[in-house]
Amino acid sequence: MKAGIRISGFGGQGIILSGVIVGKAAVFDGLNAVQTQSYGPEARGGSTRSEVVVSDEEIDYPKVESASVSLIMSQEAFYKYASRTKREGLIIYDPELIPDNKIEGNFKLAEINATRIASELGTKIVANIVMLGAFNEVCSLISKDSMIESIKDSIPKMLDLNLNAFETGMKKVNIIK
Amino acid sequence: MTNDVIRLLGKKDLFIQGDEAAVYGALIADCRFFAGYPITPATEVAEGMAIWMPRLGGVYVQMEDEIASIAAVIGASCTGVKSMTSTSGPGFSLMQECIGYACMAEIPCVIVNVQRGGPSTGQPTEAAQGDVMQAMWGTHGDHQLIALAPKSVQETLDLTIESFNLSEDYRVPVILLLDAEIGHMREKVVLPEVTTVKVDERVPATIGPDKYRPYRTGFTRPSKVPEFAPFGSGYRTYVTGLTHDKRGFPVTTSAEVHEELVRRLIEKVQDDIDDIWYHETSFLEDAEIIVVSYGTTSRPAVSAVKMARKNGIKVGHIRLITIWPFHYEKMREYLKNAHTVIVPEMNLGQMFHPIRETVGKDTKVVSAPKIGGAIHTPYEILKFIEGDVK
Numbered sequence: 001m002k003a004g005i006r007i008s009g010f011g012g013q014g015i016i017l018s019g020v021i022v023g024k025a026a027v028f029d030g031l032n033a034v035q036t037q038s039y040g041p042e043a044r045g046g047s048t049r050s051e052v053v054v055s056d057e058e059i060d061y062p063k064v065e066s067a068s069v070s071l072i073m074s075q076e077a078f079y080k081y082a083s084r085t086k087r088e089g090l091i092i093y094d095p096e097l098i099p100d101n102k103i104e105g106n107f108k109l110a111e112i113n114a115t116r117i118a119s120e121l122g123t124k125i126v127a128n129i130v131m132l133g134a135f136n137e138v139c140s141l142i143s144k145d146s147m148i149e150s151i152k153d154s155i156p157k158m159l160d161l162n163l164n165a166f167e168t169g170m171k172k173v174n175i176i177k
Numbered sequence: 178m179t180n181d182v183i184r185l186l187g188k189k190d191l192f193i194q195g196d197e198a199a200v201y202g203a204l205i206a207d208c209r210f211f212a213g214y215p216i217t218p219a220t221e222v223a224e225g226m227a228i229w230m231p232r233l234g235g236v237y238v239q240m241e242d243e244i245a246s247i248a249a250v251i252g253a254s255c256t257g258v259k260s261m262t263s264t265s266g267p268g269f270s271l272m273q274e275c276i277g278y279a280c281m282a283e284i285p286c287v288i289v290n291v292q293r294g295g296p297s298t299g300q301p302t303e304a305a306q307g308d309v310m311q312a313m314w315g316t317h318g319d320h321q322l323i324a325l326a327p328k329s330v331q332e333t334l335d336l337t338i339e340s341f342n343l344s345e346d347y348r349v350p351v352i353l354l355l356d357a358e359i360g361h362m363r364e365k366v367v368l369p370e371v372t373t374v375k376v377d378e379r380v381p382a383t384i385g386p387d388k389y390r391p392y393r394t395g396f397t398r399p400s401k402v403p404e405f406a407p408f409g410s411g412y413r414t415y416v417t418g419l420t421h422d423k424r425g426f427p428v429t430t431s432a433e434v435h436e437e438l439v440r441r442l443i444e445k446v447q448d449d450i451d452d453i454w455y456h457e458t459s460f461l462e463d464a465e466i467i468v469v470s471y472g473t474t475s476r477p478a479v480s481a482v483k484m485a486r487k488n489g490i491k492v493g494h495i496r497l498i499t500i501w502p503f504h505y506e507k508m509r510e511y512l513k514n515a516h517t518v519i520v521p522e523m524n525l526g527q528m529f530h531p532i533r534e535t536v537g538k539d540t541k542v543v544s545a546p547k548i549g550g551a552i553h554t555p556y557e558i559l560k561f562i563e564g565d566v567k
Contacts, residue, residue, distance in 0.1 A: 020363060024192040027365045033192070035363040039302060060480040061555050062362060062473075 002055040003141055004064030007131075008081045009073030009097075011039060011046045014128035017154065018071070019050030021132060025142045025150035026054040034062040047076055054141065069139055071131050073097055073114070082107075092134050092173070094127070109176040110138050117168055126158075126165035133169020179205055182233070183371050191366045195333045195359040196263075198366055199289050200225030202337025203261050205369065206376055208287070209235030210260040212249035214242055214268060217301040218357040219291035222263035243268035247275040251284045255416060257379070257407030259341055263289035265357075267298055269308055270315070276350050277316030280442060282416040283348040283392070283403060285379065287340045290352055291360040294550055303550025304358035306472055306523040310530075312352045313501040321443040323453065324352040324501040326472035330364035336498070338369070342377040343453060347446050348402050354500065356523065358473045358552055382406035391415055391425040394441070401445035446502060454507065455498035460486060464493025466565055467515040469508075469532055471497040473552055474521050480555035485562045492562050500528065508535045517565040521545040521558050541565070 005022055009015045016037045023035035034053045040046035051064040066086040072078045072093040082103050085091050090108045094115055095101055103109070114130035121130075129151065136147050148163065155162050182204045193201070199222050203211075211226035213219075223239070230237035236253070240246040243264050250260040264272065269290045279286050292308050294300030308315075312324040323343050327333040333355060340351040382389050382404045384396045391414045394403050406412030415425030420435045428434045446453070460482065461467065470478040475496045482494045495511055497503075512518055512532075518540060520529045526544035533542040545561045547553050 020192070023363055027190055027192045032365060033363075035192075036358065037361060060483075061477045062358075062364075063552065063554070065554065 002053070002057070002059075003068040004066070005052045005054065005069045005071070005141075006049060006064050006067040006081055006084070007051075007071040007073075008047070008049040008077035010076070011048045013048070013073050014125065015048040015073065016050045018128045018132055019052050021147070021150045021154050022135075022142065023052045023054075024154060025146040026052070028146035028149050029143055031056055032059050034059050036062055047074070047080070049077070049081070069135065069141070071135055073127070073131065075100060090139055092131065092138065094131070108138075110134060111174045111176055112169060112172060114169065117172060118165060121165055121168065122161055126162055129162050129165040130169035130172075133166040133171075134173035136166070137170040137173050138175060179207055179371075179374060179376050183368055183374070186368055191368070192363055193330065193366055194221055194361055194363050195327075195330045195355055196221035196291065196361065197225055198330045198334040199263065199337045199353065199355070200229065201366075201368070202334040203287070203341070204229055204233065205334075205374060206259060206338045206341035208259045208261050208341060209233065210250065210253035210258045211235070211262065212238045212240050212246045212253070212260075213262045213264065214240055214246050216265045216268050218293055218360045219263045219265045219268075219289065221360070222289055222291070226261070243271040244275065247272040247279075247286070247288070250286045251275060251279050251282070254284045254286050255408045257405070257410070259285070259345070261287040261289065263291065265291050265293045265301075266295040266308060269311065273311070273315040276322070277318060277320065278418045279350040280316065280320040280322055281318075281418050283442070284350075284416065285344040285348050286350050287337070287344055288350060288352050289337070290354055292354060292356040294548065300550055302357060304356040304473065304523060304552060305548065305550070306354075306356055306474065306527070307548075308354065309500065309522070309524065309527040312354055319439050319443065321446040321502060322350050322352065323347070323446065323499065324354055325455070325498060326354045326500050327359065327498070328472055328475040328496065330359065330362060331366050333359060334366055335369070338374065338376065342375065345377045345379045346402070347449075348379070348405065349446060352501075354472060356473055357550075379405040382412055386412045389413070390423045392421060392438075393423040401441050401448065450502055450504055453499055454502070454504040457496040457498065458511065459494045461493040461495070461511060463491050465515060466490065466492040466517045466519065466562055467495060467512060468492065468519045468521065468558065468562065469495045469497065469528070470521055471500050471528065474523060477553045477555045478521055478558055481558035481562060484555060484559050488563075490562060490566055497528070503531045505531070505535055508532065512536050512540060515540055518542045519545050519558070519561050519565065521547070521553050521561070523547055523552065
């Protein structure tokens, strides 16, 4: 088993942290995981991506070429990375950030209004965790227990809010096809 | 102390960055002094040391620049404390003069260089392997230091410990060459067992203070490495970057003293090259094409070699872990039956040169360069392999 997960958006959305949480959760599940990232010198804004390779074997090449799962949180990232998902791979996106979300090809699609849901929960900075909840609901790659364990381990502050964001993401995800 | 640190860090599998792994390796190796200046992509090393040094009774100093950083590290090491700094390309350039000083005065120190795209400030957040030649030849004059290049986060931790060991054993600066990719990559890391981790210490002076000479060798063992008395221990010691005699006093116009000293500085490392030249080989038995890689680039290289083998191509792989000193003799032996040697590097061809020097005229050496920040994909290296099938 080997899967690549690519999370993309812009700086400040917690894209890299999301990758760290997924990678750490995979390790808690007893798998091997490599998380890498790419970002510009800006503190906020600028395009950001985080990639996680998960495998039950040793991982040589640490990068994701065609992703098994793409989590996308900006229009620019959607244009750039949606089509770089594997055939029959899964694309999860925030439709309010990505109004132009038409895509040709044989993909599974799921929508989650992560940023709005996060705002309603109290702060939009937990939008990334809402995305991870959606990811956990529609994809069985990593166990829920390990995801929650990893969130606890990675986010020392506002734990209840983050766990709430994760659960809400699981509930509110909308599978398109 | 080492045991306490491993217990303090906890037992569970960690999921940490290469930069953090360098910190944990340093703590386990008993490093208790860090001086540095933050620079992307090495900042997390300094950050980690800033957190840990005070907790362990060590000292962290943020210096005004990289020249001061390496100077402080050398000074601290003179008192017997294991010392480290970290930097990236621009800072590494500034450190070169003092790296030569550490070679000349035989002061152990570890320099973690998390390479980024250069020259100059270049690409701060992007990976490169552009400092390979500089690591060995950046400082002036004849000398021999040691440079190691890990391929994973786990190996970064293990080789940081080994960097300290080699530095203490041979009293030379050791350069740990990471790159932005591995420095910021997170992977599973298992801490070494308390019972098996090996941590070396400098050979102390055992002869009486009246008879001790700082640069005389062979007091207690046959070795070209002098025994060490720290500043403040009651022994009379001297350090200088000038050519010096066994007492440590400058003797700057004697060809004999200079030649004896400089040759010993090189031979103390070169004599043991078989023991310190770490490397891995795979599929070499029948290989007609051999890929030679080091550091992060080894990962797509391994994937490419496995793919080529599946396609029936007789290709082998050598991964250099110790990149300096370069073992010409062993490499000549490994490469003698290959018609082509491929050298993928994240630069426009640096390790390519000693390898080309190694082989005869019947072997073609092909540079497979990539610059700009992204690591090679396996397919990019595979194309080079397939292009050279005869």
